[in-house]
Amino acid sequence: MNWWTSIAFYLCRNSFRRWIEQPLGFLSKWAISALIGILGAVMIAGASFLGDEIGRQLASREAMTVTMLEVVPPKQASALLAPDDPEESEWEKLAEDSMTLYQVPAVAKIDEIRDVSIVAMREPERYGFPDAIVLITRSQPEGSTVVARMDTLRVEAIAMPPKGALLEKFVATGELVVGSVKRLSPLMQNGFTRQVLFQAKSIEAIEQAQKVNDTLQAIEHRRVSIRSMLPLLLKLREIRNIQRYVLFAVTIGSALVLGLICGALAWMEFREERYLLALIRSFGVGRVALLVHAVVENCLIAVTGVLLGLAGLAATVSQLNLRAMKLDWLTTQLLFGGGTVWVLVLGGLFGGLLSCVPVGIGLRKPLGLLLK
Amino acid sequence: MKIVCHELGYIYPGAKTPVLSGLDLVIEPGVTLLKGYSGCGKSTLLRLLGGLLEPCTGRIEAPQLPLLGSREFLRKAFAMVFQELNLLPLASVWRNIELSCRIAGVPTEQGREWLNLLGMEPFADRKVESLSGGQKQRVAIARALSKSPALLLLDEPTSGLDDHNTSIISAAIQRFSQGSDAICVIASHDHRLDPLAHELVDFHRILSLSE
Numbered sequence: 001m002n003w004w005t006s007i008a009f010y011l012c013r014n015s016f017r018r019w020i021e022q023p024l025g026f027l028s029k030w031a032i033s034a035l036i037g038i039l040g041a042v043m044i045a046g047a048s049f050l051g052d053e054i055g056r057q058l059a060s061r062e063a064m065t066v067t068m069l070e071v072v073p074p075k076q077a078s079a080l081l082a083p084d085d086p087e088e089s090e091w092e093k094l095a096e097d098s099m100t101l102y103q104v105p106a107v108a109k110i111d112e113i114r115d116v117s118i119v120a121m122r123e124p125e126r127y128g129f130p131d132a133i134v135l136i137t138r139s140q141p142e143g144s145t146v147v148a149r150m151d152t153l154r155v156e157a158i159a160m161p162p163k164g165a166l167l168e169k170f171v172a173t174g175e176l177v178v179g180s181v182k183r184l185s186p187l188m189q190n191g192f193t194r195q196v197l198f199q200a201k202s203i204e205a206i207e208q209a210q211k212v213n214d215t216l217q218a219i220e221h222r223r224v225s226i227r228s229m230l231p232l233l234l235k236l237r238e239i240r241n242i243q244r245y246v247l248f249a250v251t252i253g254s255a256l257v258l259g260l261i262c263g264a265l266a267w268m269e270f271r272e273e274r275y276l277l278a279l280i281r282s283f284g285v286g287r288v289a290l291l292v293h294a295v296v297e298n299c300l301i302a303v304t305g306v307l308l309g310l311a312g313l314a315a316t317v318s319q320l321n322l323r324a325m326k327l328d329w330l331t332t333q334l335l336f337g338g339g340t341v342w343v344l345v346l347g348g349l350f351g352g353l354l355s356c357v358p359v360g361i362g363l364r365k366p367l368g369l370l371l372k
Numbered sequence: 373m374k375i376v377c378h379e380l381g382y383i384y385p386g387a388k389t390p391v392l393s394g395l396d397l398v399i400e401p402g403v404t405l406l407k408g409y410s411g412c413g414k415s416t417l418l419r420l421l422g423g424l425l426e427p428c429t430g431r432i433e434a435p436q437l438p439l440l441g442s443r444e445f446l447r448k449a450f451a452m453v454f455q456e457l458n459l460l461p462l463a464s465v466w467r468n469i470e471l472s473c474r475i476a477g478v479p480t481e482q483g484r485e486w487l488n489l490l491g492m493e494p495f496a497d498r499k500v501e502s503l504s505g506g507q508k509q510r511v512a513i514a515r516a517l518s519k520s521p522a523l524l525l526l527d528e529p530t531s532g533l534d535d536h537n538t539s540i541i542s543a544a545i546q547r548f549s550q551g552s553d554a555i556c557v558i559a560s561h562d563h564r565l566d567p568l569a570h571e572l573v574d575f576h577r578i579l580s581l582s583e
Binding site: 002006010014276279280281368 | 422444455456460463474475476
């Protein structure tokens with residue numbers, strides 16, 4: 001056996017003896033690690049749940065839907081009805097899905113009974129409609145025809161259900177008469193309301209749309225308004241960022257608390273053993289070897305303590321009726337999945353490492369001041 | 373081989389007066405016995421000679437030895453018997469000796485010989501904790517000698533020991549010093565060790581002169 005193996009073996013034996021003779025120090029370190037592991041897991045689970053929930057809200061279609069409304073007066077109507085509208089393609093860049101509708105300031109009389117709003121589309125075929133007047137409705141069979149009177153114009157409209165998420169949302173439970181811009185242009189000469197519906201790719205895209213909107217208003221003096229959940233989304237994004245910081249702080253904080261408490265205990269143990277360690281150093285064994293032993297011992301206790309705490313928590317969670325306690329969000333996946341165990345084990349290692357700082361400082365003391 | 377101390381001074385942290393000041397001393401191979409009253413700095417000088425303390429002033433020159441206090445020096449060239457806690461309490465007598473020999477890189481048979489000479493061979497498998505004070509001190513000396521150190525420092529090696537233990541220890545030290553050109557420095561009040569000394573340093577007188 002090498003001398004350093006002998007020394008390592010002796011130090012291990014010495015540690016075991018200490019654990020048996022003075023179990024309080026060892027058990028305290030273990031209990032603190034376990035407790036911090038449990039608290040850390042619950043706090044990380046809470047923060048993760050909050051983050052996931054915010055993420056789900058942010059990703060939902062409702063949150064990212066933006067509507068831009070522009071009232072176009074008669075004198076600007078022809079310019080915006082040009083065959084190619086460059087603005088449309090600009091919105092498409094910001095959107096996953098977009099649709100531009102031109103709402104005519106008139107209504108269609110369907111079967112001389114009910115009034116339905118009229119919108120024009122630049123390319124109805126793009127949205128799955130024929131190049132005809134279409135009544136978008138859910139109450140009549142697809143393909144059936146109705147008579148639609150629009151001002152002096154009488155046409156047969158084909159009944160169709162709404163197509164695409166944006167149009168479905170726009171129509172909601174009502175009805176809508178749709179036709180191409182070309183067909184409905186006579187009705188649009190007196191102005192119209194242009195509505196751009198789009199599903200934004202990201203919060204940044206909505207911010208960009210807002211900027212464009214502000215520019216149109218400020219420079220071109222156009223009557224544009226935008227409807228979005230941007231203020232709420234920005235708040236949610238801020239909360240999500242805070243949640244990430246909290247998660248980081250919880251991990252670091254747990255490790256620091258673990259390190260400080262275990263460090264205090266390790267220092268007390270070191271004070272009791274400093275003569276022995278000094279004697280070993282006087283044989284020519286380096287400080288680093290003794291420090292490595294302390295690091296291994298403390299990290300081992302901290303990590304096994306954390307794992308023990310997590311195992312205890314898993315056992316407790318499996319036995320509790322979390323639904324009855326209104327804690328059903330506290331799932332095993334949330335508690336132990338997503339790298340939580342690794343994060344806490346790393347926290348335990350960091351804590352164990354930190355707890356050896358006082359030992360490292362103590363080992364710097366000259367041998368001559370220790371050995372008598 | 374010799375050790376030369378120039379203007380050596382040391383003050384303990386927090387103390388107001390130095391324990392050693394302006395000490396000049398040359399230590400030759402053989403046994404040097406440091407005598408003087410308690411607290412005059414004998415033990416401090418031993419720690420300075422072993423590099424266990426850094427002198428506050430002055431310097432120690434030992435050109436034939438590795439750097440004082442270095443790991444190489446502590447492992448191979450140096451052995452010291454302290455007044456207290458000399459042995460690894462959990463290990464057996466033999467493990468204490470064996471470990472010391474392995475660290476120093478010397479054959480363990482050497483340790484067996486010294487253990488035998490100091491009359492501790494029958495106790496080789498005993499736990500150190502179960503030994504008497506005199507037996508522990510004999511084991512500590514056996515361990516120190518088994519390294520064949522170039523510098524052997526003994527701090528009150530026989531204090532509180534009976535004549536029997538003292539004579540065994542004296543004989544071992546004498547044998548060690550006769551068989552090598554090592555430097556052996558003993559700090560002791562014990563007059564029973566006086567016959568061992570090649571040189572007897574009255575520490576009190578040196579300090580008075582240096583002041």
